[in-house]
Amino acid sequence: MAATCGASCAKFMLFVFNFIFFLSGVALLGIGIWLLADSSIIDLMKVVSVANDNNDQMKMVSIILICSGAGIFIVGFFGCCGAIRESKCMLGVYIILLLVVMGVEIAAGVLAIVYQDKLDLEGKLNTKLSTELKEDHYYNSTSGEYHPFGLIFNIAQNEFSCCGVNGSLDYSGSTFQKNNPDLKIPYSCCKLKTGASARSPKETDVVNWTKCLNEYNNISMPKDQLHKVGCNQGIIDWANEKLYILIGVALGVAALELFGVVLAFWLCRGIGEEI
Template identity: 30%
Template sequence: MESCEMSLIKYVLFIFNLIFAISGIAIIVAGALVLSDVGNFKHFVENELLAPPVVLIVVGAIIFIVAFLGCFGAIRESYKLLIGFAVCLLIIFIIELTVGIVAAVYKNDFEDALKKVLLKSIEQYSQNDAEKTAWDNAQSKLMCCGVEGPNDWQGQQLPYSCCHLNEELHNELSEYCLGVAKGKYLYQNGCYEQLKMKINDNTKILIGVGIGIAFVEVAGIVLACWLAYTVKKENESK
């Protein structure tokens, strides 16, 4: 009976690890897509924006490698490899849980820091080419203007990236947006809210993927421990 039980668990765990390996690839792809998306705005909050997707890519790579350890342990019916596999899954689970808790705790602090960085950066727009490029890129892609709105540009020339028609008007844009159009073609939303929404949307993707993988990891830990227990019990009965 124990041999039948062990055989069943072994093949279930083997199939599970194939799925687990595929999920590792899926995590890497999800992390890469988010990294590519938020990477356009890394000038403002580089570490905060890039850390979560980078962690996800690393975790996905580790999961892919660990899945093969689980497959090998299941086929070889190795108690030590199965326990090692379960421990690796537990460590990954703890890391994901820790990152999630830290992200939730410091969410408000991050948003405050983001606004401060944007306010400081906008003051340097006309003096610093890097700030100018970053703002023009953010305003064009996020369809926004200023930190909280166009009024943030008072005292400076309105950037062409604040206008809907920036690709057509180029150098005449500032005068057109404010004068002829009287703000009709001027983005009214501030970049702070737009950037915050984009980060939140990407965070939801990471959280969704993380929760899904967490359930898979718990199932893997249970199956690995069950098979390890069965292997040990059968070896002791011989």
């Protein structure tokens, strides 16, 4: 039986919704893949994981978003076909699948919020990460090779133009200084040349290594080459920003999907046949 006038309106709106729905699926897929594939994000998350025992939640939320994005294409198929054929059966499947995807995305948002609460970077960065910085070998000046922690922390120090967790003095008395007494601080604590390797910089990558080292040795000396702030706040702000993106996208798309459920119910009510 043909749909009523109101159902015809719902049918049209359902098509428009599904177009937006497909775009939201692309957004979910893109953000999820970006968080899992971007090398700089992966390295910075490794820094965060040093200070946090629960280090898999960000990856888990990203995977949930990717799965949700992929599921949107299947859900959209049932929505389009159900609207075209005015089939209550297909629309019923569409509604069920949409509710499932919506539930998964809400779970992703809640998980991200829980992860944010458990992360407690402000307290843990000054304990675990500071301890790691003090005790890790970081760099071997003889071989010119970086320890895994040194590689990832170089990324953080370059990304946020910082040195140490709370400042360059974090390296005082560290294993790094004991093993490299002539260096005192990693090269990544200094301004690097354009195009230099942020992950494994060498002395030749530093704009002015001699001046940077002098600025470290002389506390009262104006800091022009040495990164004078610690990485603590930069890492906290970065991690929170990524979590806000995940929370906003997951909950925003879930709200959009709720509108799709309402439209599908509206269309079903206007179709005279039983499910």
